[in-house]
Amino acid sequence: MKYGPAMRIVLDLADVEGSKSILPTGQSGNVMSRYYNDQSNMYNSGKMRKQKMNRAEIESNRSGRLILEPGK
Numbered sequence: 433m434k435y436g437p438a439m440r441i442v443l444d445l446a447d448v449e450g451s452k453s454i455l456p457t458g459q460s461g462n463v464m465s466r467y468y469n470d471q472s473n474m475y476n477s478g479k480m481r482k483q484k485m486n487r488a489e490i491e492s493n494r495s496g497r498l499i500l501e502p503g504k
Contacts, residue, residue, distance in 0.1 A: 440480060449489075452480035 441453040456475040460467040474481065484490045 440475070441483070442480065443483075449485045451483040451485055453483045454480045 438457075439453060439455050441451070443451045454475045455461065455471050457463075458465070458468045458470040458472065462468060471481070484493065
């Protein structure tokens with residue numbers, strides 16, 4: 433097989449915080465990134481990851497912060 437879906441996602445609008453997804457090209461989607469295929473094994477075995485939808489959960493689990501400011 434040479435082609436497939438770009439993402440699998442299960443989203444229940446009655447329970448958005450219970451959403452799950454998986455990306456075959458990994459967290460980054462950039463072939464030059466070390467994270468490019470970090471989800472491919474899970475994707476191939478039919479597993480999914482919890483999709484963080486709650487701001488407090490996202491902020492308490494972050495590993496860094498990127499702030500973009502417009503040029504002057």
